[in-house]
Amino acid sequence: MDSFKYLIGKNINEVDLDVSSDFILAPLGYFTKHCGRKYPSSKFKLADLDYFDLISFSELFKKEAIFIIWFDEDGIITDLEIYYLSNDFDILFKDYxxxxxxxxxxEAHRLREGDTRYLGASRLSEMVMQPNSDKLANKRELVLKKKYLQKIINEISYCSEY
Known part of the structure; x- marks a missing residue:
């Protein structure tokens, strides 16, 4: 991770993040409330969801850790963290x-992000056919939900205080 320290202080839009690694590379924005607490600004897309050729859980999480490049509202990179998703595989697998x-x-047309804890099937506007049904369903993408990203921020903040 020391080889990436040069990124801190740079604008997220001005750095080349196309690097191969043993981690899922996740540039994630956050905003800070007046009290100083950080909150993720969006979900993190892992993959497009293809109803007829669903990616396997092991393929979706073939890399056990996520390398997070946190950037603030101005796009300035402030923190770099490695978070091991394997700690939460039981919940992620239940969601999957x-x-x-x-x-x-x-029943893909009935999926809601609120049905799961950490891994969501985020709805897109385009409608597509789904297997085993004559009803159209919104196209979706598999995402790490903001709730899960908040958990990661909280754990990282807690650890850095001690």
């Missing part, structure tokens, strides 16, 4: 299974 089960049962 819930999404997969809905697709297999022809």
């Amino acid at each position: 299974y819930h999404i997969k089960k809905a697709i297999d049962n022809g």
Whole structure:
């Protein structure tokens, strides 16, 4: 990670983040409330969700850790963190299974992000066919939800205080 320290202080739009690594590379924006607490500004897209060719859980999380490049409202990189997703694989797998089960049962049109804890099937506006149903469903992408990213921020903040 020391080789990436040069990124701190640079604008996220001015750095080349196309590097191969053993981690999922995640440039994530955040905003800070008046009390100084950080909050993620968006979800993090992992993959497009193809109803007819669903990516496997092991393929989705073939890299066990996420390398987070945090940047503020102005786009300035402020922190670099490595977070091991493997600590949460049990919850992530339950979420994945819930999404997969809905697709297999022809219920993709009923999926809501609120049905899962950390891994979401984020709805897009385009409508597509789904398997095992004659109903159209919104196209979706698999994302790490803001709630999960907030958990990561809280854990990192807690650890850095001690």
